[in-house]
Structure formats: C-alpha cells, structure tokens
Amino acid sequence: MVTRIQVGGNRPYDVLVGNDLGGELPGLIDGAARVAVLYSAPLRERAERIAAALPQVTPIEVPDAERGKSVAVAARCWDELGRAGFTRTDVVVGVGGGAVTDLAGFVAAGWLRGVRWVPVSTSLLGMVDASVGGKTGVNIEAGKNLVGAFHPPAGVLCDLDALTTLPADDLTAGLAEVIKCGFIADPRILDLVEDDPRAAADPSSAVLRELVERAIQVKADVVGIDLKESGPREILNYGHTLGHAIEKREKYTWKHGHAVSVGLIFAAALSELSGRLDSGTRERHRAVLELVGLPTAYGEGAWTDLLSAMRVDKKARAATLRFVVLDGLAKPGILAGPSEELLRAAYAEVAR
Structure with a gap:
C-alpha cells in the first residue's frame, strides 16, 4: 500500500x-x-x-x-x-x-x-x-x-x-523531528510515542509508519501555504535555533536530530520562562525525548559560543534574535528579542 x-x-x-x-x-x-x-x-x-x-x-x-x-x-x-x-x-x-x-x-x-x-x-x-x-x-x-x-x-x-x-542511532535521531511535529501541531504523535516507545523506534512497525505519515502531513500542511518561510513555516524551526548552533559548535559531528532534541528542551524552557507555556507541557518535552533515548543536555560552558552562533540564525531580523516558542500544546508562536538573562535561564535547563 x-x-x-x-x-x-x-x-x-x-x-x-x-x-x-x-x-x-x-x-x-x-x-x-x-x-x-x-x-x-x-x-x-x-x-x-x-x-x-x-x-x-x-x-x-x-x-x-x-x-x-x-x-x-x-x-x-x-x-x-x-x-x-x-x-x-x-x-x-x-x-x-x-x-x-x-x-x-x-x-x-x-x-x-x-x-x-x-x-x-x-x-x-x-x-x-x-x-x-x-x-x-x-x-x-x-x-x-x-x-x-x-x-x-x-x-x-x-x-x-x-x-x-538504518543504524538504530540514526533512526532515533530522526524521531526528534517527529516529536517536534507532535508539540507544534499534532499531539497524537506524542501519544503514540508514549504508548509504545519500542514500536515507535521499530522500522517495521505500523506505529512508526503512522508517525512518519503524521509528521509528513504536518509539514505538508505548513509548506503548502508558506513555501518561502515568510510566515507560518517558521514554526517548523521549533528547537532548531539552538540545535543548529550546537551542530556548528560540534563541527557537524553531532547528528541533526540529537542537536534538535536538545534545542527542543531549550525552546520549551524559554516558552515557560517567558510566561507562555505551562510547566506540564515543558516537562513533557524531556520525558518524551528521553523515552526514545534522545539527548536532553549540553555543556554548561558552551553558552557564549552558542549565543554567538544563534545571532546568525536565519530567523534573526537585523540584530534581533527570534525563537519559535509554544503558547500551549500545538500552539506555536514567535518570541522576538528576548533578554540575554532570559536566554541564559532557559539554557540552564539544558546545562543542568
């Protein structure tokens, strides 16, 4: 079929x-x-x-x-x-x-x-x-x-x-993008992973096929109305601003999905600390990602390098940093120009 x-x-x-x-x-x-x-x-x-x-x-x-x-x-x-x-x-x-x-x-x-x-x-x-x-x-x-x-x-x-x-580590890394789609648009994805994390990582399972199809549908719905990332498509970058900075700092030796997984923890913390997301949904990020074996932490001493890398992120406008955040489960939004103190506090969730 x-x-x-x-x-x-x-x-x-x-x-x-x-x-x-x-x-x-x-x-x-x-x-x-x-x-x-x-x-x-x-x-x-x-x-x-x-x-x-x-x-x-x-x-x-x-x-x-x-x-x-x-x-x-x-x-x-x-x-x-x-x-x-x-x-x-x-x-x-x-x-x-x-x-x-x-x-x-x-x-x-x-x-x-x-x-x-x-x-x-x-x-x-x-x-x-x-x-x-x-x-x-x-x-x-x-x-x-x-x-x-x-x-x-x-x-x-x-x-x-x-x-x-596919090596098991590569398949697990890909699940970071699938889980991202669950948080920004399709919570059923999160339910499927939580209900049977082993099947979610089984390449021959019906569960993984459904996860693939649901994640593709999320992306198709968004890019069909915004090809050039002038508006709604930005939400697909949830977790990616810090994720890309980690990849750059690691000279691309980290898998993209692993970096995005850490980026999701940061984005969720930033969402909660800016008063836009409840603590339960923030905590759910770490729980779901760790359930399939994805990393959720990065080095405490890396912040200066990461902040410098984020300043050339594609979502930045002039000197203003912009982040995709959540206003609730499946309710993405944009946070523009957060203070460095807020960013440092969010990174503490990653570096802990």
Whole structure:
C-alpha cells in the first residue's frame, strides 16, 4: 500500500510513503533524457538498483552526511552535469538522508536556474523533514544551511524498506523531528510515542509508519501555504535555533536530530520562562525525548559560543534574535528579542 500526501502551493507534488517504491520513480521524471543520481558511498548499492530502471544515468558519488553539503561539492556536481550535457528537461535524483537530498536539491536549483529533482529518502530524518518542503542548501563556515534556494521537487519517495537497514542511532535521531511535529501541531504523535516507545523506534512497525505519515502531513500542511518561510513555516524551526548552533559548535559531528532534541528542551524552557507555556507541557518535552533515548543536555560552558552562533540564525531580523516558542500544546508562536538573562535561564535547563 502506498500513501500519497499532497504538498500544495504553486507547484504541488506528492510525497509517497510505502514499501518497495522503486517503480514509482520513472513516473515522476517522465520526459527526462538524462538523470543524475547523487548518493554517498554507503548507499551505492541502493543507488545502482534505482539507476537500473532509469534512462541515461550520470552517477555522482558525494561525501557522506554533512561533509557533502558544501559549495565545493555542489560545484563538482555542476561540472559533472556540464560534462554530461544536462539540459532543462533532465532530472537530478538524490538517494540518501537529509544531507544528500539537501545537496541534490541545491544542485538542481542552481543548474540552468532550476531543473526537476526527486529526493529518494533513505533515513527517517530525511523522510519527515529534509526531503519535504523544497528547502535546499549547503553549509558554509558561518553556519548551517545559510546558502540555499527554495526549489520544490517533482515528487518525494519515502521507501520504508530503507529504514530496516538504518543504524538504530540514526533512526532515533530522526524521531526528534517527529516529536517536534507532535508539540507544534499534532499531539497524537506524542501519544503514540508514549504508548509504545519500542514500536515507535521499530522500522517495521505500523506505529512508526503512522508517525512518519503524521509528521509528513504536518509539514505538508505548513509548506503548502508558506513555501518561502515568510510566515507560518517558521514554526517548523521549533528547537532548531539552538540545535543548529550546537551542530556548528560540534563541527557537524553531532547528528541533526540529537542537536534538535536538545534545542527542543531549550525552546520549551524559554516558552515557560517567558510566561507562555505551562510547566506540564515543558516537562513533557524531556520525558518524551528521553523515552526514545534522545539527548536532553549540553555543556554548561558552551553558552557564549552558542549565543554567538544563534545571532546568525536565519530567523534573526537585523540584530534581533527570534525563537519559535509554544503558547500551549500545538500552539506555536514567535518570541522576538528576548533578554540575554532570559536566554541564559532557559539554557540552564539544558546545562543542568
């Protein structure tokens, strides 16, 4: 059974969730004479199986994880497209987790000012976050995802079979983005995790499939009305301001989901300390995240570095820091210009 979740907007597309979805890809790239398939070394075999059913293929292996999300790697990919004679009717396919699909989308957005692309997501994080919504980009020294483009895909494939080979730590990290969706929009997600945390982390369970579909639906509902993050889409960054700062400080050796998990604790504390969230919902953050084995603490001495990194966050306006907070369960809002004392007090919940 294949579940189709539509992402609306000016360029609507479907996110397909199911098992053994390889046969769905040719229909998404109809008319392409050439297809570039970007993948990292651990996924070479899966990429080769996907490529076997496609027209003339240009395979491009890229560094794994965040190491592949750089301007230099994107430039090498563009050179490969140029050598292969890629035209505006051709397609870029990204096979992998969120880092590879972010890169693939950015390469597609830049080539000839935009060609079609399709993410074939192989990680839980990629399925529920990176591959949905048309955000593409790379990292630079100043921070994560600061260079990129909004470029919706032709479609998204979330093949649940890929999760059965995903390292357990990677699957757990992806649950941070799922749990985030529970707090900002769909509390049923939290109930499912709390009722059976083991099933929530079981790649073959019906519970995990429902969590994936619910998290994708949350994101689809938001990005369908706000592609370019000019308003409602900002709520998807709940927990990400501190999370991205941790990733930068750790030189991207921390998994994105682990950093976001800590960021959720900070955002919940900031929400409560600013008088906008009840203590019970704040405490529920830590309980749910720890239930699936996600980190909820970070170093006490890191605050100065983290504050500096947050000042170049994409949500900042001029010199004003802005945070996604909660006014209650599934009631996200924005906190602009909090005092440094308030921020330090919220960070004490992380550093304790």
